[in-house]
Amino acid sequence: MIKEIGIFVVAVILAPLIGGFLSGIDRKLTAFIQGRYGPPIWQPFYDVIKLLYKQRLLVNDFQVFSAYMYLLSAILSVGLFAIKADLLMILFIMSVGLVFYIAGALSTKSPYSQVGAQRELMQMLAYEPMLIFFAIAVYNVTGSFNLAQIMTHGKLLLDLPLMFILLGLVLTIKLKKSPFDLSASEHAHQELVRGILTDYSGPYLALIHIADWYELVLILAMIAILWSQNLVIGALIALATFFVDIVIDNITARMTVKWMLAFSWSISILFTIVNIAYIYFRR
Amino acid sequence: MGLKEFVEKSFKKSPWVLHYNCSSCNGCDIEILACMTPLYDMERFGMVNVGNPKHADILVVTGTVNHKNKEVLKNIYDQMPEPKVVVAVGVCAATGGIFREAYNVLGGIDKVIPVDVYVPGCPAKPEAIIDGLYKAAEILKEKYEKMGKAEEVLK
Secondary structure: OHHHHHHHHHHHHHHHHHHHHHHHHHHHHHHHHOOOOOOOOOHHHHHHHHHHOOOOOOOOHHHHHHHHHHHHHHHHHHHHHHOOOEHHHHHHHHHHHHHHHHHHHHOOOOHHHHHHHHHHHHHHHHHHHHHHHHHHHHHHHHOOOEHHHHOOOOOHHHHOHHHHHHHHHHHHHHOOOOOOOOOOOOOOOOOOOOHHHOOOOOHHHHHHHHHHHHHHHHHHHHHHHHHOOOHHHHHHHHHHHHHHHHHHHHHOOOOOHHHHHHHHHHHHHHHHHHHHHHHHHHO | OOHHHHHHHHHHHOOEEEEEEOOOOOHHHHHHHHHOOOOOOHHHHOOEEEOOHHHOOEEEEEOOEEOOOHHHHHHHHHHOOOOOEEEEEOHHHHHOHHHOOOOOEEEOHHHOOOOOEEEOOOOOOHHHHHHHHHHHHHHHHHHHHHHHHHHHHHO
Protein backbone atom coordinates (compact mmCIF):
# COMPACT_ATOMS: atom_id res chain seq x y z
CA MET A 1 0.00 0.00 0.00
CA ILE A 2 2.74 2.47 1.00
CA LYS A 3 4.69 1.50 -2.10
CA GLU A 4 1.67 2.24 -4.28
CA ILE A 5 1.16 5.65 -2.68
CA GLY A 6 4.85 6.36 -3.31
CA ILE A 7 4.54 5.42 -6.99
CA PHE A 8 1.36 7.56 -7.27
CA VAL A 9 3.12 10.62 -5.81
CA VAL A 10 6.26 10.16 -7.94
CA ALA A 11 4.16 9.81 -11.12
CA VAL A 12 2.10 12.88 -10.26
CA ILE A 13 5.27 14.94 -9.70
CA LEU A 14 7.20 13.63 -12.71
CA ALA A 15 4.37 13.68 -15.31
CA PRO A 16 4.06 17.49 -15.71
CA LEU A 17 7.86 17.84 -15.87
CA ILE A 18 8.00 15.27 -18.69
CA GLY A 19 4.94 16.77 -20.40
CA GLY A 20 6.33 20.31 -20.24
CA PHE A 21 9.71 19.17 -21.53
CA LEU A 22 8.03 17.30 -24.41
CA SER A 23 5.96 20.34 -25.38
CA GLY A 24 9.18 22.39 -25.30
CA ILE A 25 10.72 19.90 -27.73
CA ASP A 26 7.51 20.17 -29.76
CA ARG A 27 7.92 23.95 -30.10
CA LYS A 28 11.63 23.71 -30.89
CA LEU A 29 11.08 20.99 -33.50
CA THR A 30 8.20 22.91 -35.08
CA ALA A 31 10.48 25.96 -35.32
CA PHE A 32 13.20 23.78 -36.88
CA ILE A 33 10.78 22.43 -39.50
CA GLN A 34 9.66 25.99 -40.28
CA GLY A 35 13.29 27.16 -40.63
CA ARG A 36 13.25 29.28 -37.46
CA TYR A 37 15.57 29.28 -34.45
CA GLY A 38 12.75 28.69 -31.98
CA PRO A 39 12.27 29.31 -28.25
CA PRO A 40 14.38 27.66 -25.52
CA ILE A 41 13.47 24.08 -24.55
CA TRP A 42 12.20 25.32 -21.14
CA GLN A 43 9.81 27.86 -22.71
CA PRO A 44 6.56 26.03 -21.64
CA PHE A 45 7.70 26.21 -17.99
CA TYR A 46 8.39 29.95 -18.28
CA ASP A 47 4.94 30.41 -19.85
CA VAL A 48 3.11 28.46 -17.15
CA ILE A 49 4.98 30.07 -14.23
CA LYS A 50 4.33 33.52 -15.71
CA LEU A 51 0.61 32.72 -16.13
CA LEU A 52 0.40 31.43 -12.54
CA TYR A 53 1.61 34.77 -11.20
CA LYS A 54 -0.50 37.03 -13.45
CA GLN A 55 -3.50 38.92 -12.12
CA ARG A 56 -6.67 36.85 -11.72
CA LEU A 57 -9.45 37.94 -14.08
CA LEU A 58 -12.67 35.98 -13.81
CA VAL A 59 -15.81 35.86 -15.90
CA ASN A 60 -17.60 33.65 -13.36
CA ASP A 61 -16.73 31.41 -10.41
CA PHE A 62 -17.65 28.18 -12.18
CA GLN A 63 -14.58 28.61 -14.40
CA VAL A 64 -12.31 28.30 -11.37
CA PHE A 65 -14.06 25.11 -10.30
CA SER A 66 -13.91 23.60 -13.78
CA ALA A 67 -10.22 24.44 -14.28
CA TYR A 68 -9.39 22.77 -10.94
CA MET A 69 -11.61 19.76 -11.77
CA TYR A 70 -9.89 19.31 -15.14
CA LEU A 71 -6.47 19.38 -13.45
CA LEU A 72 -7.63 17.05 -10.66
CA SER A 73 -9.02 14.45 -13.06
CA ALA A 74 -5.86 14.59 -15.17
CA ILE A 75 -3.72 14.09 -12.04
CA LEU A 76 -5.94 11.22 -10.85
CA SER A 77 -5.89 9.43 -14.19
CA VAL A 78 -2.08 9.64 -14.47
CA GLY A 79 -1.68 8.51 -10.85
CA LEU A 80 -4.09 5.59 -11.30
CA PHE A 81 -2.25 4.62 -14.47
CA ALA A 82 1.03 4.57 -12.53
CA ILE A 83 -0.36 2.21 -9.86
CA LYS A 84 -1.75 -0.04 -12.64
CA ALA A 85 -5.46 0.39 -11.95
CA ASP A 86 -8.36 -0.37 -14.31
CA LEU A 87 -7.94 0.94 -17.86
CA LEU A 88 -11.66 1.72 -18.34
CA MET A 89 -11.83 3.64 -15.07
CA ILE A 90 -8.83 5.75 -16.14
CA LEU A 91 -10.50 6.58 -19.46
CA PHE A 92 -13.74 7.60 -17.72
CA ILE A 93 -11.98 9.78 -15.14
CA MET A 94 -10.14 11.49 -17.99
CA SER A 95 -13.38 12.26 -19.81
CA VAL A 96 -15.06 13.60 -16.65
CA GLY A 97 -12.32 16.23 -16.43
CA LEU A 98 -12.78 17.14 -20.07
CA VAL A 99 -16.52 17.58 -19.55
CA PHE A 100 -15.75 20.13 -16.82
CA TYR A 101 -13.24 21.85 -19.09
CA ILE A 102 -15.91 22.21 -21.78
CA ALA A 103 -18.66 23.20 -19.31
CA GLY A 104 -16.37 25.93 -17.95
CA ALA A 105 -15.93 27.32 -21.44
CA LEU A 106 -19.67 27.07 -22.14
CA SER A 107 -20.50 28.93 -18.91
CA THR A 108 -19.25 32.24 -20.37
CA LYS A 109 -21.04 34.43 -22.87
CA SER A 110 -18.14 34.87 -25.29
CA PRO A 111 -19.14 33.45 -28.71
CA TYR A 112 -15.53 32.40 -29.39
CA SER A 113 -15.46 30.39 -26.20
CA GLN A 114 -18.84 28.85 -27.07
CA VAL A 115 -17.82 27.81 -30.59
CA GLY A 116 -14.51 26.49 -29.26
CA ALA A 117 -16.34 24.42 -26.65
CA GLN A 118 -18.72 22.99 -29.27
CA ARG A 119 -15.76 21.98 -31.40
CA GLU A 120 -13.99 20.45 -28.41
CA LEU A 121 -17.14 18.37 -27.81
CA MET A 122 -16.93 17.20 -31.42
CA GLN A 123 -13.26 16.34 -30.90
CA MET A 124 -14.19 14.32 -27.82
CA LEU A 125 -16.81 12.56 -29.90
CA ALA A 126 -14.09 11.73 -32.41
CA TYR A 127 -11.49 10.23 -30.07
CA GLU A 128 -13.47 8.80 -27.13
CA PRO A 129 -14.77 5.85 -29.27
CA MET A 130 -11.19 5.16 -30.34
CA LEU A 131 -10.06 4.92 -26.72
CA ILE A 132 -12.99 2.66 -25.83
CA PHE A 133 -12.31 0.47 -28.90
CA PHE A 134 -8.68 0.33 -27.81
CA ALA A 135 -9.75 -0.90 -24.37
CA ILE A 136 -12.04 -3.51 -25.99
CA ALA A 137 -9.29 -4.76 -28.31
CA VAL A 138 -6.86 -4.97 -25.38
CA TYR A 139 -9.51 -6.97 -23.49
CA ASN A 140 -9.84 -9.34 -26.45
CA VAL A 141 -6.12 -10.13 -26.32
CA THR A 142 -5.46 -10.14 -22.59
CA GLY A 143 -8.88 -10.97 -21.12
CA SER A 144 -8.68 -8.12 -18.63
CA PHE A 145 -9.10 -4.37 -18.23
CA ASN A 146 -6.64 -4.34 -15.35
CA LEU A 147 -3.35 -2.70 -16.30
CA ALA A 148 -1.26 -5.05 -14.14
CA GLN A 149 -2.73 -8.01 -16.05
CA ILE A 150 -2.44 -6.25 -19.41
CA MET A 151 1.23 -5.56 -18.78
CA THR A 152 2.00 -9.26 -18.29
CA HIS A 153 1.48 -9.60 -22.06
CA GLY A 154 4.86 -8.34 -23.23
CA LYS A 155 4.39 -7.48 -26.89
CA LEU A 156 0.83 -6.23 -27.37
CA LEU A 157 1.98 -4.15 -30.33
CA LEU A 158 2.33 -7.31 -32.46
CA ASP A 159 -1.30 -8.24 -31.68
CA LEU A 160 -2.71 -4.72 -32.01
CA PRO A 161 -0.81 -2.93 -34.81
CA LEU A 162 -3.92 -1.09 -36.05
CA MET A 163 -4.96 -0.02 -32.55
CA PHE A 164 -1.48 1.51 -32.20
CA ILE A 165 -2.20 3.66 -35.28
CA LEU A 166 -5.54 4.64 -33.71
CA LEU A 167 -3.74 5.71 -30.51
CA GLY A 168 -1.44 7.86 -32.63
CA LEU A 169 -4.57 9.49 -34.10
CA VAL A 170 -5.98 10.02 -30.59
CA LEU A 171 -2.72 11.77 -29.66
CA THR A 172 -3.04 14.08 -32.67
CA ILE A 173 -6.65 14.99 -31.89
CA LYS A 174 -6.02 15.33 -28.16
CA LEU A 175 -3.03 17.63 -28.60
CA LYS A 176 -5.15 19.69 -31.05
CA LYS A 177 -2.58 19.30 -33.79
CA SER A 178 -3.25 19.89 -37.48
CA PRO A 179 -5.38 18.63 -39.27
CA PHE A 180 -7.51 18.50 -36.09
CA ASP A 181 -6.61 21.86 -34.47
CA LEU A 182 -10.23 22.95 -34.48
CA SER A 183 -11.17 23.97 -30.96
CA ALA A 184 -8.38 26.27 -29.76
CA SER A 185 -6.62 27.81 -32.80
CA GLU A 186 -3.08 26.59 -32.10
CA HIS A 187 0.07 28.37 -33.34
CA ALA A 188 -0.98 32.03 -33.53
CA HIS A 189 -4.03 31.24 -35.68
CA GLN A 190 -6.70 33.61 -34.47
CA GLU A 191 -9.88 32.88 -36.37
CA LEU A 192 -11.60 31.90 -33.08
CA VAL A 193 -9.38 34.22 -30.96
CA ARG A 194 -8.30 31.29 -28.75
CA GLY A 195 -11.38 29.08 -29.03
CA ILE A 196 -12.17 27.13 -25.88
CA LEU A 197 -9.35 28.86 -23.95
CA THR A 198 -10.58 32.41 -24.71
CA ASP A 199 -12.12 33.08 -21.30
CA TYR A 200 -9.65 31.08 -19.22
CA SER A 201 -6.91 33.51 -18.31
CA GLY A 202 -3.96 33.96 -15.96
CA PRO A 203 -3.56 31.21 -13.32
CA TYR A 204 -6.51 29.19 -14.65
CA LEU A 205 -5.00 29.02 -18.12
CA ALA A 206 -1.81 27.77 -16.44
CA LEU A 207 -3.79 25.02 -14.65
CA ILE A 208 -5.26 23.94 -17.97
CA HIS A 209 -1.81 23.86 -19.58
CA ILE A 210 -0.53 21.66 -16.73
CA ALA A 211 -3.55 19.36 -17.12
CA ASP A 212 -2.82 19.12 -20.85
CA TRP A 213 0.72 18.00 -20.02
CA TYR A 214 -0.69 15.27 -17.77
CA GLU A 215 -2.99 14.06 -20.54
CA LEU A 216 -0.13 14.07 -23.05
CA VAL A 217 1.87 11.86 -20.70
CA LEU A 218 -1.16 9.61 -20.15
CA ILE A 219 -1.71 8.95 -23.86
CA LEU A 220 2.05 8.38 -24.38
CA ALA A 221 2.00 5.92 -21.47
CA MET A 222 -0.93 4.08 -23.10
CA ILE A 223 1.20 3.71 -26.23
CA ALA A 224 4.19 2.63 -24.12
CA ILE A 225 2.35 -0.31 -22.49
CA LEU A 226 1.93 -1.85 -25.95
CA TRP A 227 5.55 -3.00 -25.46
CA SER A 228 5.47 -3.68 -21.71
CA GLN A 229 8.12 -6.43 -21.93
CA ASN A 230 10.74 -3.67 -21.94
CA LEU A 231 9.27 -0.28 -21.02
CA VAL A 232 12.31 1.60 -22.37
CA ILE A 233 11.48 0.32 -25.86
CA GLY A 234 7.82 1.14 -25.14
CA ALA A 235 8.76 4.71 -24.23
CA LEU A 236 10.85 5.00 -27.40
CA ILE A 237 7.87 3.83 -29.49
CA ALA A 238 5.68 6.43 -27.75
CA LEU A 239 8.24 9.18 -28.40
CA ALA A 240 8.51 8.16 -32.07
CA THR A 241 4.70 8.44 -32.34
CA PHE A 242 4.88 11.90 -30.75
CA PHE A 243 7.50 13.05 -33.27
CA VAL A 244 5.47 11.68 -36.19
CA ASP A 245 2.52 13.68 -34.83
CA ILE A 246 4.62 16.87 -34.80
CA VAL A 247 5.68 16.27 -38.40
CA ILE A 248 2.05 15.64 -39.42
CA ASP A 249 1.11 18.86 -37.60
CA ASN A 250 3.55 20.81 -39.74
CA ILE A 251 2.79 19.27 -43.13
CA THR A 252 -1.01 19.25 -43.05
CA ALA A 253 -3.66 21.96 -43.24
CA ARG A 254 -6.67 22.20 -40.95
CA MET A 255 -9.80 20.27 -41.97
CA THR A 256 -13.42 20.76 -40.95
CA VAL A 257 -15.27 19.26 -37.99
CA LYS A 258 -17.49 17.19 -40.29
CA TRP A 259 -14.48 15.71 -42.05
CA MET A 260 -12.84 14.93 -38.70
CA LEU A 261 -15.90 13.05 -37.45
CA ALA A 262 -16.37 11.08 -40.67
CA PHE A 263 -12.65 10.27 -40.91
CA SER A 264 -12.10 9.28 -37.30
CA TRP A 265 -15.29 7.21 -36.98
CA SER A 266 -14.79 5.30 -40.23
CA ILE A 267 -11.09 4.70 -39.52
CA SER A 268 -11.69 3.63 -35.93
CA ILE A 269 -14.55 1.22 -36.76
CA LEU A 270 -12.69 -0.26 -39.72
CA PHE A 271 -9.38 -0.67 -37.89
CA THR A 272 -11.04 -2.12 -34.78
CA ILE A 273 -13.04 -4.72 -36.73
CA VAL A 274 -10.01 -5.75 -38.80
CA ASN A 275 -7.77 -5.95 -35.76
CA ILE A 276 -10.20 -7.96 -33.62
CA ALA A 277 -10.84 -10.29 -36.56
CA TYR A 278 -7.07 -10.73 -36.89
CA ILE A 279 -6.82 -11.65 -33.20
CA TYR A 280 -9.63 -14.26 -33.57
CA PHE A 281 -8.24 -15.84 -36.73
CA ARG A 282 -4.75 -16.14 -35.26
CA ARG A 283 -6.00 -18.26 -32.36
CA MET B 1 17.91 30.02 -8.08
CA GLY B 2 14.93 30.43 -5.80
CA LEU B 3 11.28 30.46 -6.78
CA LYS B 4 11.08 34.26 -6.65
CA GLU B 5 13.96 34.68 -9.11
CA PHE B 6 12.51 32.01 -11.40
CA VAL B 7 9.13 33.77 -11.48
CA GLU B 8 10.82 37.08 -12.30
CA LYS B 9 12.86 35.41 -15.03
CA SER B 10 9.66 33.83 -16.42
CA PHE B 11 8.08 37.25 -16.82
CA LYS B 12 11.10 38.37 -18.82
CA LYS B 13 11.30 35.20 -20.89
CA SER B 14 7.65 34.77 -21.82
CA PRO B 15 6.02 37.99 -23.00
CA TRP B 16 2.89 37.30 -25.04
CA VAL B 17 2.22 40.03 -27.57
CA LEU B 18 -1.14 41.44 -28.61
CA HIS B 19 -1.13 43.64 -31.68
CA TYR B 20 -3.78 46.31 -32.24
CA ASN B 21 -3.96 48.32 -35.45
CA CYS B 22 -5.22 51.72 -34.32
CA SER B 23 -6.02 53.32 -37.71
CA SER B 24 -2.52 52.66 -38.99
CA CYS B 25 -1.63 52.74 -42.71
CA ASN B 26 -0.59 49.05 -42.44
CA GLY B 27 3.10 49.87 -42.97
CA CYS B 28 4.09 49.17 -39.36
CA ASP B 29 1.73 46.16 -39.20
CA ILE B 30 3.54 44.50 -42.06
CA GLU B 31 6.83 45.08 -40.24
CA ILE B 32 5.37 43.54 -37.06
CA LEU B 33 4.32 40.49 -39.06
CA ALA B 34 7.85 40.39 -40.49
CA CYS B 35 9.14 39.95 -36.90
CA MET B 36 7.42 36.54 -36.81
CA THR B 37 8.97 35.27 -40.04
CA PRO B 38 11.95 32.86 -40.00
CA LEU B 39 14.32 35.76 -40.79
CA TYR B 40 13.65 37.67 -37.53
CA ASP B 41 11.77 35.00 -35.48
CA MET B 42 10.60 36.80 -32.32
CA GLU B 43 9.62 33.43 -30.79
CA ARG B 44 13.27 32.85 -29.88
CA PHE B 45 12.69 35.38 -27.06
CA GLY B 46 9.52 33.49 -26.07
CA MET B 47 7.28 36.12 -27.67
CA VAL B 48 4.04 34.63 -28.94
CA ASN B 49 1.51 36.54 -31.00
CA VAL B 50 -1.86 36.10 -29.25
CA GLY B 51 -5.26 37.38 -30.33
CA ASN B 52 -6.78 37.60 -26.88
CA PRO B 53 -6.20 40.56 -24.52
CA LYS B 54 -6.85 38.29 -21.52
CA HIS B 55 -3.74 36.25 -22.38
CA ALA B 56 -1.51 39.16 -23.40
CA ASP B 57 1.35 40.83 -21.50
CA ILE B 58 2.47 43.39 -24.09
CA LEU B 59 0.11 45.55 -26.13
CA VAL B 60 1.69 46.64 -29.41
CA VAL B 61 -0.16 49.55 -30.98
CA THR B 62 0.44 51.03 -34.42
CA GLY B 63 -1.10 54.17 -35.88
CA THR B 64 -2.78 57.26 -34.51
CA VAL B 65 -5.75 57.42 -32.19
CA ASN B 66 -8.93 59.00 -33.49
CA HIS B 67 -12.27 59.70 -31.85
CA LYS B 68 -13.75 56.45 -33.17
CA ASN B 69 -11.17 54.00 -31.86
CA LYS B 70 -10.05 55.58 -28.61
CA GLU B 71 -12.72 53.62 -26.70
CA VAL B 72 -11.67 50.39 -28.42
CA LEU B 73 -8.04 50.96 -27.47
CA LYS B 74 -8.97 51.78 -23.85
CA ASN B 75 -11.22 48.71 -23.72
CA ILE B 76 -8.47 46.37 -24.95
CA TYR B 77 -6.01 47.88 -22.47
CA ASP B 78 -8.46 47.44 -19.59
CA GLN B 79 -9.07 43.77 -20.48
CA MET B 80 -5.39 42.86 -20.07
CA PRO B 81 -4.41 41.44 -16.67
CA GLU B 82 -1.62 43.11 -14.65
CA PRO B 83 1.35 43.40 -15.11
CA LYS B 84 1.08 44.85 -18.63
CA VAL B 85 3.28 46.94 -20.89
CA VAL B 86 2.37 49.10 -23.89
CA VAL B 87 4.65 49.54 -26.89
CA ALA B 88 3.93 52.29 -29.43
CA VAL B 89 5.32 51.28 -32.82
CA GLY B 90 5.99 53.96 -35.43
CA VAL B 91 5.87 57.74 -35.29
CA CYS B 92 2.07 57.77 -35.69
CA ALA B 93 1.61 55.83 -32.45
CA ALA B 94 4.25 57.94 -30.71
CA THR B 95 3.14 61.46 -31.67
CA GLY B 96 0.53 61.29 -34.40
CA GLY B 97 3.13 61.61 -37.17
CA ILE B 98 2.01 63.29 -40.38
CA PHE B 99 -1.63 62.85 -39.33
CA ARG B 100 -1.10 64.91 -36.17
CA GLU B 101 -2.96 67.98 -37.45
CA ALA B 102 -5.87 66.06 -39.01
CA TYR B 103 -9.26 67.10 -37.59
CA ASN B 104 -10.23 63.59 -36.44
CA VAL B 105 -6.90 62.62 -34.87
CA LEU B 106 -6.24 62.87 -31.14
CA GLY B 107 -2.48 62.38 -31.49
CA GLY B 108 -0.18 59.65 -30.15
CA ILE B 109 -1.67 56.72 -28.23
CA ASP B 110 -0.24 58.14 -24.99
CA LYS B 111 -3.22 60.53 -25.05
CA VAL B 112 -5.42 57.52 -24.15
CA ILE B 113 -3.30 54.87 -22.38
CA PRO B 114 0.11 54.99 -20.64
CA VAL B 115 2.95 54.00 -22.98
CA ASP B 116 6.18 52.37 -21.76
CA VAL B 117 8.24 51.96 -24.92
CA TYR B 118 8.29 54.10 -28.06
CA VAL B 119 9.70 52.52 -31.24
CA PRO B 120 10.46 55.26 -33.81
CA GLY B 121 10.43 54.89 -37.59
CA CYS B 122 8.03 55.26 -40.51
CA PRO B 123 7.62 52.34 -40.80
CA ALA B 124 9.63 51.01 -37.84
CA LYS B 125 12.24 48.42 -38.82
CA PRO B 126 11.67 44.83 -37.61
CA GLU B 127 15.01 44.99 -35.76
CA ALA B 128 13.83 48.13 -33.94
CA ILE B 129 10.47 46.49 -33.11
CA ILE B 130 12.14 43.37 -31.65
CA ASP B 131 14.50 45.65 -29.72
CA GLY B 132 11.48 47.54 -28.35
CA LEU B 133 9.69 44.31 -27.45
CA TYR B 134 12.78 43.04 -25.61
CA LYS B 135 12.93 46.32 -23.70
CA ALA B 136 9.20 45.90 -22.94
CA ALA B 137 9.86 42.40 -21.56
CA GLU B 138 12.43 43.87 -19.16
CA ILE B 139 9.90 46.54 -18.08
CA LEU B 140 7.33 43.74 -17.60
CA LYS B 141 9.70 42.04 -15.15
CA GLU B 142 10.27 45.34 -13.30
CA LYS B 143 6.51 45.91 -13.09
CA TYR B 144 6.03 42.43 -11.64
CA GLU B 145 8.68 43.18 -8.98
CA LYS B 146 6.88 46.44 -8.16
CA MET B 147 3.56 44.56 -7.91
CA GLY B 148 5.10 42.24 -5.32
CA LYS B 149 6.41 45.19 -3.30
CA ALA B 150 3.02 46.92 -3.44
CA GLU B 151 1.35 43.77 -2.12
CA GLU B 152 3.85 43.63 0.76
CA VAL B 153 3.07 47.26 1.63
CA LEU B 154 -0.68 46.58 1.53
CA LYS B 155 -0.27 43.64 3.92
